[in-house]
Amino acid sequence: MNYTWDFSVVLRSSDMLVSGLVATLKLTATTVAIAVPLGFALSIVLLSKYRFPYFIARGFVDFFRTSALLVLIIWFYFAFPILTGIRLSSFQAAALALGLQNAAYLAEVFRAGISSVAVGQWEAARALGLHLGQMFWLVIAPQALRTIVPVLVNVLSEIVKGTALAAGIAYGELAYQASLISSTTYRPLETYTIIAGIYFVVIFTLNQLAAYLERRLSVSGGHA
Amino acid sequence: MNNFGWDFSSIWKNAPYLLRGFEGTLILAAVCLVLGTLAGLLLGIALSSNRKVVRLPAQGFIGIFRNTPSMVQLLWIYYALPVLIGMQLTPFIAAVIAFSLYSASYIAGIFKGGIASISKGQYEAARSLALSRWQTLRLVVLPQAVRKMIPPFANQAMEIIKLTTIASLIAYSELVLNTKNVADQEFRPIEAYTTLAIFFSLILIPLAYLTLYLERRFSK
Numbered sequence: 350m351n352y353t354w355d356f357s358v359v360l361r362s363s364d365m366l367v368s369g370l371v372a373t374l375k376l377t378a379t380t381v382a383i384a385v386p387l388g389f390a391l392s393i394v395l396l397s398k399y400r401f402p403y404f405i406a407r408g409f410v411d412f413f414r415t416s417a418l419l420v421l422i423i424w425f426y427f428a429f430p431i432l433t434g435i436r437l438s439s440f441q442a443a444a445l446a447l448g449l450q451n452a453a454y455l456a457e458v459f460r461a462g463i464s465s466v467a468v469g470q471w472e473a474a475r476a477l478g479l480h481l482g483q484m485f486w487l488v489i490a491p492q493a494l495r496t497i498v499p500v501l502v503n504v505l506s507e508i509v510k511g512t513a514l515a516a517g518i519a520y521g522e523l524a525y526q527a528s529l530i531s532s533t534t535y536r537p538l539e540t541y542t543i544i545a546g547i548y549f550v551v552i553f554t555l556n557q558l559a560a561y562l563e564r565r566l567s568v569s570g571g572h573a
Numbered sequence: 574m575n576n577f578g579w580d581f582s583s584i585w586k587n588a589p590y591l592l593r594g595f596e597g598t599l600i601l602a603a604v605c606l607v608l609g610t611l612a613g614l615l616l617g618i619a620l621s622s623n624r625k626v627v628r629l630p631a632q633g634f635i636g637i638f639r640n641t642p643s644m645v646q647l648l649w650i651y652y653a654l655p656v657l658i659g660m661q662l663t664p665f666i667a668a669v670i671a672f673s674l675y676s677a678s679y680i681a682g683i684f685k686g687g688i689a690s691i692s693k694g695q696y697e698a699a700r701s702l703a704l705s706r707w708q709t710l711r712l713v714v715l716p717q718a719v720r721k722m723i724p725p726f727a728n729q730a731m732e733i734i735k736l737t738t739i740a741s742l743i744a745y746s747e748l749v750l751n752t753k754n755v756a757d758q759e760f761r762p763i764e765a766y767t768t769l770a771i772f773f774s775l776i777l778i779p780l781a782y783l784t785l786y787l788e789r790r791f792s793k
């Protein structure tokens with residue numbers, strides 16, 4: 350095949366690429382803002398001894414963890430507004446779907462991280478006369494973060510990947526801008542290659558950071 | 574809260590069409606699982622190789638597929654690849670290529686981990702029995718590694734089922750696309766999409782618990 354690559358046509362639409370990247374990052378940040386606090390709250394309920402809240406949280410986590418992200422996005426965009434009378438923009442629907450699903454993932458991450466801290470640490474904290482809040486924030490959380498932080502960055506890279514599905518409901522992030530650019534320039538090869546390259550740079554950087562943090566924070570490697 | 578009256582009759586009426594969509598989902602998932610496993614096995618063996626010439630291309634391939642969204646890979650293969658090869662692909666073929674390769678990049682890690690988990694003594698024993706390198710892998714290493722690989726593998730199978738939903742965006746007829754058609758045609762998006770979401774959960778939640786069970790069983 351003698352295909353002549355020509356990136357200049359696509360690069361003329363660089364403003365669309367930039368606005369797509371900004372939209373992708375905005376959706377990622379909003380997702381994090383929903384998923385981290387909610388995931389933390391859920392993990393506390395999962396660790397608690399109260400049966401009824403536990404089953405609610407378990408059901409929530411199981412449902413959202415096993416759902417296909419695209420199905421959730423579509424449900425929040427097309428079904429949720431009719432059911433509740435609350436109209437959602439494509440950005441809001443995608444942010445809700447991504448936020449709730451990742452809250453479910455993070456609930457498990459936080460739960461595992463908190464339970465990875467040895468029981469003796471709780472006992473020692475209690476012996477020092479700390480109350481529950483102090484025990485958690487001063488003793489347990491700093492140690493749990495060692496295992497949680499690398500996974501958190503990993504989840505962040507998965508969120509960036511997930512935002513591409515918002516193109517399915519026409520939210521103007523990178524993948525959606527790509528479809529617009531390729532239909533006006535008739536250069537799908539160059540367009541999708543550039544888009545894939547931009548995603549690669551963002552996601553690869555995050556994954557490298559996660560790997561670095563994992564090495565740096567691992568209990569055996571770091572100065573404990 | 575609106576006074577919305579649920580009415581699932583439109584779903585029952587279109588049940589055969591929806592089930593055909595589910596069939597499309599299962600066929601795509603099954604083909605991708607088989608091809609992804611084969612490609613993942615080759616990649617996993619390449620990753621475990623001592624020779625750089627073998628290892629580096631495999632690492633590069635995996636790096637590309639793990640660090641871009643599967644959705645963008647699908648769009649690239651469906652819209653961009655035909656320009657290079659001068660041949661239009663059907664949505665099914667494009668989805669098979671995209672999802673098989675994406676899964677292979679993760680399954681490779683499972684095989685690599687499984688192979689690495691076998692102790693050195695096993696290799697030495699195989700060697701003292703005069704087994705060739707390939708025989709060692711096939712007769713000694715893989716049978717033992719498979720036990721450890723079953724739980725992450727079951728997990729990957731679930732991920733593949735979720736992945737197939739993305740193929741609806743290039744109009745491959747699977748459960749999501751057929752549900753969307755029913756929703757549009759019957760003006761009943763709530764019932765259609767709610768059924769879709771619950772249907773997926775009914776399949777995937779038991780699978781998730783099965784994975785958990787296998788994990789406990791095989792970790793002994």
